[in-house]
Amino acid sequence: MHVSCWNINTSTKSFALEYEKPECLKSPLETESRLLVSGGATNPYNRSFDALRLPMLGMMEGPAIKVLSDIQDGIRYVLQTKNEYTLAYHGTGTAGMSGVLDNLIEPGDKILIGVMGYWGNRVANIAKRLGGNVVRMEKPSGSRFFLNEIEAELQRHRPKLLFLVNGESSTGVYQPIEGVGDLCYKYNCITIIDVVATVAQQPINMDKNKIDVIYFNSQKGCGGIVGLSPVSYSPRAMSKIKRRQSLPRIYLTDIKEQADAWYITMPVESPHEAWRHSFSIPTLYSLREALARIVEEGIENVWSRHADTHRLFQARAEKLGLEHFVPNPEDRLIGTSMFKVPPGKDGYKIESYILKK
Numbered sequence: 001m002h003v004s005c006w007n008i009n010t011s012t013k014s015f016a017l018e019y020e021k022p023e024c025l026k027s028p029l030e031t032e033s034r035l036l037v038s039g040g041a042t043n044p045y046n047r048s049f050d051a052l053r054l055p056m057l058g059m060m061e062g063p064a065i066k067v068l069s070d071i072q073d074g075i076r077y078v079l080q081t082k083n084e085y086t087l088a089y090h091g092t093g094t095a096g097m098s099g100v101l102d103n104l105i106e107p108g109d110k111i112l113i114g115v116m117g118y119w120g121n122r123v124a125n126i127a128k129r130l131g132g133n134v135v136r137m138e139k140p141s142g143s144r145f146f147l148n149e150i151e152a153e154l155q156r157h158r159p160k161l162l163f164l165v166n167g168e169s170s171t172g173v174y175q176p177i178e179g180v181g182d183l184c185y186k187y188n189c190i191t192i193i194d195v196v197a198t199v200a201q202q203p204i205n206m207d208k209n210k211i212d213v214i215y216f217n218s219q220k221g222c223g224g225i226v227g228l229s230p231v232s233y234s235p236r237a238m239s240k241i242k243r244r245q246s247l248p249r250i251y252l253t254d255i256k257e258q259a260d261a262w263y264i265t266m267p268v269e270s271p272h273e274a275w276r277h278s279f280s281i282p283t284l285y286s287l288r289e290a291l292a293r294i295v296e297e298g299i300e301n302v303w304s305r306h307a308d309t310h311r312l313f314q315a316r317a318e319k320l321g322l323e324h325f326v327p328n329p330e331d332r333l334i335g336t337s338m339f340k341v342p343p344g345k346d347g348y349k350i351e352s353y354i355l356k357k
């Protein structure tokens with residue numbers, strides 16, 4: 001029931017409208033059922049989708065505050081981390097991407113960025129806008145970086161920050177992160193890893209791999225709906241942020257403000273002091289349930305399920321005679337498979353056939 005004081009006595013008043021009702025909104029929305037297998041959002045777990053219809057809670061009530069802490073524990077489990085500063089920004093993965101860069105880059109800070117496709121390039125663009133001293137480390141499409149190459153660039157440029165994409169979904173390449181954290185400890189640099197295309201599909205092991213900052217989105221391997229971007233910052237990353245001379249430029253993703261809003265740095269007894277902006281409660285329910293679904297199955301079983309599906313899919317595609325875009329099987333991403341368009345065929349027609357069938 002929608003309760004509003006405007007319902008009272010409005011019948012006695014008449015309002016002149018300058019513009020008519022839009023014709024397109026006079027009928028209810030109709031969509032078709034799809035199995036989404038593209039690079040964008042995939043079909044969420046039923047449990048996550050159904051959660052959108054759960055009764056609304058006031059965002060300052062105890063049960064809503066408990067949803068926030070459940071989500072934090074779920075993100076920590078999926079990433080295998082104990083980081084205290086773990087929460088979800090409102091917005092898509094791009095909010096996480098620009099948010100972590102905004103918190104970590106102070107004007108002039110040198111950031112070494114691994115560019116092996118669209119997403120590394122996008123990060124270089126954002127880092128530049130934020131006044132970072134951007135150093136690009138590039139690889140041709142279809143290949144990835146080796147540890148000795150990363151070390152050589154760290155030694156040469158001595159950056160404050162290193163950015164890598166764990167799953168370059170624009171080329172279907174998997175960038176291993178084992179050993180990268182150790183290198184960054186050696187060269188006194190903070191690691192930022194985009195795990196949007198690998199989270200809950202391939203192991204990340206954030207703490208074991210000594211990764212400082214990670215972001216992803218709610219709608220891919222996580223199995224939720226689009227709208228939130230989980231992030232996790234290590235104590236090392238937080239110590240750089242706490243030593244900043246200037247404030248991050250974007251209030252909404254300022255990790256210190258959000259740490260208050262998520263009760264990391266505020267007691268749960270002070271919701272009015274913790275308040276920073278309205279939370280999208282149904283979207284948070286949905287993420288909570290996606291994470292709970294992963295907890296139910298066990299993250300190691302979710303990884304195995306994705307690996308099995310990947311093997312099956314690759315075998316079927318090979319039987320059709322399709323040629324891989326990524327030559328080395330070890331470098332292929334599990335959740336995003338890339339094949340060359342067969343000679344003489346129209347890639348867009350194939351795409352639209354797949355979507356409809």
Ligand SMILES: Cc1ncc(COP(=O)(O)O)c(C=O)c1O
Pocket residue numbers: 039040092093094095097119165167168169170194196197217
């Ligand atoms: C590797 C990678 N990073 C970042 C993003 C951006 O995420 P979003 O579309 O949720 O903003 C995507 C989206 O496909 C991605 O694949």
